[in-house]
Every structure is written in structure tokens, then in C-alpha cells.
Amino acid sequence: MIKKRLVSSIIYKDDSVVQSFNYKTFLPIGSIESSVKNLNRWNADEILILSIERSKKKIGPDFDLLKKIKNLNIETPIIYGGGISNLDDAKKVIALGADRIVVESIIDTNYSQFEEISKNIGKQSIILSMPLSINQDNEIRFFDHKTQKEYEISDNFIKAIKDDLISEILISDYKNQGMMNGFDLRIIKKLNYTNDLILSGGIYKKNDFKKIFRDKRVVASAVGNNLNYGEHRIQKFKSSLKSSYLRKPFYSIHS
């Protein structure tokens, strides 16, 4: 049986790992090398690294960050997102050790290049990022990091899903990102996509995980602040959940 995953998410900004609260307030944590090495040692199911504000600043993917990780002994799958705007970017990111990539801005800015990426590196390696929330009128809103405004989900995003060019959708409940309020389940209730979903934002307590995994489309939860900054938090958390849907926690015997 394919297991549901606890994806450890790292937010990287201005050459430092940061603890993020709503993508508005940031607390520096330390080096990327230490964070990735720890998560690998704690046997995270996948490590998601989001180098934020790359597309907004138009500075492309963070190749320096990826080079740092490439030099480490990591046996955990790495997912990278941030600044990928064409096929060359995607190829370089994969060549520098990422197993999968997250795309968001490119969907609206350069859809044809996104199609090329999917065709060249395979849709199994592509995760579509969608920061969403529900507004006062009970409508789904898409948060654009560049303009810091909310919009309807664009036609291109819907097309990317319908064209079958991605493997999973990373849905960030951005209003609850870095908070401990639980994921707003109304978001996924309103989405009628059948794609596999990775949920992020507000997921903190055991009950939050149990609730999100009740939806069969949810294959993973991306968690940052809760699991990344304490020795063996992943193992302890998995043990406490006692779920057969998760890979059993274990402690590395290899150094």
C-alpha cells in the first residue's frame, strides 16, 4: 500500500532557513545544510525546500542553495520550488539534485514552457503550487505572492490540471501558514479536482492530520514549523499518530 507522507517543509529566504508566519513575518533559523541533514537523519518522507520571492524578484532558481545540498549525503527525496521560469531552469534544478519541482508563477507567465517542462522531465516530478483561502462570501481565492492580492483561480491553473501535466497539487492554506489553527478544510471541499493533494498550512495537532487524511485525495501533508525544529520530532509525531497509512517511524542506523 502506498503510504501517505509527512513532507518536511523548509522555507528559505535571503540565504537563511526561516520560520514563516503567513509568509509575512520571518524568523531566521539557521543554515540549509543543518536543516536538510537533520531532516534526512530523522527520515522525513520527503524534504520540500521553498526558496521564496525568487519569481517576484525575477532572480531565477536558487542554484547556490541546491549546490550546497548536492554536497551532502542525502538519501531523502528532495522537492525544490522557487523561481523556475523555463525548461532550462527546471533541467538545472534537477541536475543539481532535486527529485521533484514545485511550479507556480510560470503557469500564468509562460504556460508553453511549463508544458515543455512536463514533457521533458515527466509529470511525476511536477507539483503545482496553489496558495488558497476562502473569503467572506465563501468563495475560493488564489493568493498571488507577487502582488500580495487575492484573485480567482486563473484559467491557466485549471488548464494545467485538466491537461494532466502535473502529479500532485500543493495547496497552501496561506492564511493559516505558520499558525496552529488547523487547515481550513472548506478549501478542499470546494475543489472538485481528483488530483492527489499535498496540504500545507495550519496543520499542527494530531487531530489536524487525522482530519485532512480522511479525504482520499490527500496523499501528503507538508509541515514546517511543527516538525523541523526539534530532535526526532518526525518519529515522535508518527508514533503518536499510530496510523497504518504512514510509513513507520524509525531511527537511522547508518551515519
Add this chain to the structure above:
Amino acid sequence: MRKNILIFDYGSGNYSSIEKTLKRFNTNVMVGNSKKFINNSDVIIFPGVGTFPQAMQQMRKNSILKKIKSIVFSGKNILGICLGMQLFTEFSPEIKDTEGLKFIRGKTKKMPFKNHVGWNEVFFKKKSVFECLNGKNFYFQHQYFIETKISAEKGFFKINNKKFIAMIKKRNILGVQFHPEKSQNAGLDFFKLYLENLND
């Protein structure tokens, strides 16, 4: 004696994980696709990076298809990982219909489900070199799988109780659908067992 391991380069570039993992087992690791590298290697690894047509095209372009085939039929150990294993079959429909290396009589097909991404249990047979890894979780990331009726040692993974080939071993040829280099302890144990039990 230290084994010389060649990671076959299809021109896709990302071999660092597998290279670093293999170096932990006291091996000499080379990355390339020249005839000299092929001759000097004890083991050739076909990694799981890229697409089926692109990998086959790379082998044809460098005129090394015949060399690979002759050296494999002469008994050199080869390990195919994910796409690498799929290349061993006769054919794949990935992107466009493409002939494979034909080391295994069988075909590569598209998964009847969306994708198979994540951790899944692999079931190995009793008395297999990998028996101690039976039921362990390995990392998968693929859209295609192999189907063959040849008589060979096989390991399986399951989706909705349907069995798919996760491992196939016939003499000097071993293929795995999962990524041992991304499978943490289970993957390291897999490489250890593989390197300790190479076909003579």
C-alpha cells in the same frame, strides 16, 4: 577488492545522489558513457533520470548500443533503476513508441493509475538475496511500469491489491522500479546486499 562502478550517463546530469550513496560502499565510481568506461567497469548502473526515448537516443548517438549489448550478454553485472530497468525491456510508449535494449522480453507500459509517487512496501521472495528487506518501504516516482512473463526472480509492490514488478533479477541483470538511492536505510541495505552478491 574495490569494485569499479559505472553510472551510465544519458546526458540528464543528476547522478549525485546515487554517486554519493555508492561511494559509501568502498567503490570506485565513474560517471560517463564511453567505451573505455564500459570496459573498465565491474558493474554498470543505468540510473532513473530522464525519459525513455532520450536515453535510447543518447546510446544510439554515441554508437555504444552494440557495445553495451555485447558486454551484458558476456555477463557483466548491470543494475537498472526505475527508467534504467524500463530500458531493459523491448519497448516503451513513453512520449513516443521507442525500442528498448531488449535484455528482458517484455514491455514498459503506462500505469493504469495516475502516478505512483511516494513510499510503498516491496515484497521479495524467500531465499532471495534481498529477503531480509521483504515488506520494507522504498521510494517510488514513476508513471510507467514493466510487464514480462519471463522466468526470473521477481519482487513486487501493490496498488489496490494489484501486483506490479518492483524488482527483476535474471543472472547478471537486475532491475528495480524504486529508487534505492532515495530510500534511506532500506536503500542503503539494498545496495549493500547487491554489491555483496554480484553475479560471478
